[in-house]
Amino acid sequence: MEHISHFKDSGFKVNDIQLFHGLAPQEISAIQRTLDSCQIVSVQAGEIVIDSNSSGACLYVILEGTLAQASNVAKRQLESASIQYFAGECVGEISVLNEETSVATIAAVSESKLLLIDAACMWKMIDESNGVARNLLRLLSFRIRATNAQLRNRQKVGEFYRQLSMVDGLTGLHNRSWLNTQLPGLIEHAHATQTELSIIMVDLDHFKKFNDLHGHIAGDEALQAAAKVINNGLRPSDFAARYGGEEMLIILPNTSRESALAVAERLCERIRNAIIFPDKEKSLPHITASLGLASLRADQDGLSLIACADAALYRAKERGRDQVAL
Known part of the structure; x- marks a missing residue:
């Protein structure tokens, strides 16, 4: 100065x-x-x-x-x-x-x-x-x-940025960080209120083969199409997250095993009918998904619940894919 x-x-x-x-x-x-x-x-x-x-x-x-x-x-x-x-x-x-x-x-x-x-x-x-x-x-x-x-x-x-950091950039679903943060609280609430909670593990069938045949850009579009089907098929109170790769996880609070099964079968059919390329001049590769369903048991934690849904998912794959297993 x-x-x-x-x-x-x-x-x-x-x-x-x-x-x-x-x-x-x-x-x-x-x-x-x-x-x-x-x-x-x-x-x-x-x-x-x-x-x-x-x-x-x-x-x-x-x-x-x-x-x-x-x-x-x-x-x-x-x-x-x-x-x-x-x-x-x-x-x-x-x-x-x-x-x-x-x-x-x-x-x-x-x-x-x-x-x-x-x-x-x-x-x-x-x-x-x-x-x-x-x-x-x-x-x-x-x-x-x-x-x-x-x-x-x-x-x-x-x-705003915290919420943004909890969203998967490709699919628009919640990401794994969100899942790790929110699922324990949802399970704790279900136990405390003695309400039902079910989850559905979704895995796109033969996704590596799909990528090899149609390219990774088409693979991204397939993931986005499946995510859109899932988002549009859920209630406002339900949640969907990208679990990793082509796997997605759906959380259905206040939902019994029977009701969750109806949701899973409906989503399986809609994913099967999803259109990847809207351009009619191109061949339209279709995607299918295998879905594993698990419902929360007394004193069960998040890791155990996900393990049950994952085991059900592999049963769906072993039975020929493009289906739901419990």
């Missing part, structure tokens, strides 16, 4: 500063006398004004230019920062009030002129003017609301 003048010699007026808006004439006169000896400094674009790792009880009033909160002082990041401060605004009020380290790093977006008001001068003005105290409270209230809004937005973004 380069000292260029004092406030009394700068040509700036007290009314240029938001913190002193709406004050009585006698309050303005008292503040003018206090500010006359305060320094005005010049900072260059990218220069750090307040460092979050260092203390310094001082209020910085922006007379010209723009400042911004930043984790990086790169010019592009400063210009796109979500929190910026413009001429007439101030920063550093928290460090003045509690003489603690600043909670954020503030840097100059462009070449700026700043009025430096140290803690002693700031407290003097607060003591002498109810208007300054009132405006400072309004500023702090606004900053708190803005910070809370930013935190809520970050939580929403964080939740």
